[in-house]
Structure formats: structure tokens, C-alpha cells
Amino acid sequence: MKATLKFFFVIGLSIFLSNCKKGECLGEYLISPEDLKIVPFSGTESLLFVKENDTVRLECWYKRDEIRRVYPYNYAVDYYLVEESSTRFTGEDLDLDLWIHHSFTEDYSHLSISFRDLNDEYYGCTKGWPLPLYLETYPGGQWIEDSLTIQGFTYHNVFCDSINCQGNELFIIYYTKEYGVVKYEFEDGSAWELLEIDWNDGSHHKIPPH
Numbered sequence: 034m035k036a037t038l039k040f041f042f043v044i045g046l047s048i049f050l051s052n053c054k055k056g057e058c059l060g061e062y063l064i065s066p067e068d069l070k071i072v073p074f075s076g077t078e079s080l081l082f083v084k085e086n087d088t089v090r091l092e093c094w095y096k097r098d099e100i101r102r103v104y105p106y107n108y109a110v111d112y113y114l115v116e117e118s119s120t121r122f123t124g125e126d127l128d129l130d131l132w133i134h135h136s137f138t139e140d141y142s143h144l145s146i147s148f149r150d151l152n153d154e155y156y157g158c159t160k161g162w163p164l165p166l167y168l169e170t171y172p173g174g175q176w177i178e179d180s181l182t183i184q185g186f187t188y189h190n191v192f193c194d195s196i197n198c199q200g201n202e203l204f205i206i207y208y209t210k211e212y213g214v215v216k217y218e219f220e221d222g223s224a225w226e227l228l229e230i231d232w233n234d235g236s237h238h239k240i241p242p243h
Contacts, residue, residue: 060137063100064142065142074096074131083226084224091129095119098117127225128151132144162192177193183207188209191207193207193208
């Protein structure tokens with residue numbers, strides 16, 4: 034009898050501890066389908082940028098979409114579900130990171146962009162926008178160009194933002210929903226400009242497709 038009671042006690046305790054460790058979801062902070070489309074890449078593309086007489090091709094290293102558990106404090110069993118989508122392009126001279134994330138401390142998603150010129154040793158230069166992107170002026174130095182011609186092609190509805198990086202160097206980043214980063218301008222007026230996208234869909238074409 035005692036052995037039977039001990040057996041059921043151990044089973045009950047195990048179930049209780051298991052339920053305690055499982056925790057409960059305190060909320061879901063997921064990225065809307067509209068916001069996910071802000072980064073127009075599937076993870077197989079390559080980008081060609083030019084700067085004066087230099088060119089660099091960036092290959093997509095990875096694209097990751099994940100929903101993970103975030104615990105609000107140490108040793109917590111309750112958690113939030115937070116979604117993230119990250120895309121990295123890398124080349125010999127440049128790295129480009131595009132990151133969509135929704136924080137459980139805020140009620141909207143962000144698009145963060147890091148564009149690093151490895152030759153000029155500018156690292157960790159990151160800026161971004163709250164989502165969704167609307168055709169309106171944002172505070173804090175952000176603005177929109179109705180049209181902007183880069184490498185012979187006119188882009189429309191270009192989102193722009195000035196960035197202060199290491200040494201208070203000023204940069205301007207230009208972004209479109211259809212093509213991603215189209216220009217990254219330095220304080221001296223030089224710039225990396227998007228010349229070509231290989232969508233890796235069986236054809237290779239410049240932008241815009243002719």
C-alpha cells in the first residue's frame with residue numbers, strides 16, 4: 034500500500050513540476066504579412082553596388098524567419114512569443130543586414146539596417162524605421178523622396194534617413210520597398226549605389242527589368 038501511494042505521489046509530483054516548468058504564453062508579438070514584405074528578398078539573391086570606380090557583389094548569406102520565446106526576467110517560466118526575420122548579404126568589402134523584429138516592450142515592428150564598409154572601417158552603423166512604412170515624413174531626420182535617380186534608374190517613394198556613426202560621421206541611407214537599400218551616401222558625397230539585382234529566378238537582369 035505504501036509503495037503504491039509513493040508511486041502515485043512521485044507521478045503526481047512529476048506532472049506538477051512539468052506543468053510549472055512549461056509556463057504560459059503572456060502574449061504574441063508577431064510580424065504582420067504586410068511588414069514582412071518590406072524586405073523584398075527570398076534569400077537567394079545577389080546585389081551589385083558601385084562606388085566611383087569600385088564594384089562589389091553581395092551574396093545573400095542567409096535569410097531566417099523565426100518565432101522564439103522571450104522571458105521577461107531571469108528564471109521566469111512565463112514567456113512572450115516574439116517573431117524576427119533577418120537577411121544578411123556579405124561580400125569582400127561590404128556587409129548588409131536587414132532585420133525585422135517585433136519587441137514585446139513595444140507595440141509595433143521595426144526594420145533595422147546595418148551597412149558596413151569594411152575598407153573604411155565603419156562598423157555597427159545601424160538605423161531603421163518603425164513599421165509599416167507609410168508615405169509620410171517621420172521625425173528625427175527621416176524623410177521621403179518622391180523620386181530619386183540612381184545609376185540611370187528613377188526610384189519612387191524612397192525612404193531616407195541620416196545616421197551618425199563612429200566619430201560622428203554622417204551617412205544617409207536610401208531604401209525602397211521593391212528593391213531594398215538602393216544607396217548609402219557618405220559625408221564626403223561619395224556613395225555605394227545599387228546597380229543590379231540578380232533575383233536567381235532563372236534570369237539575370239538589371240533594375241528595372243527591361
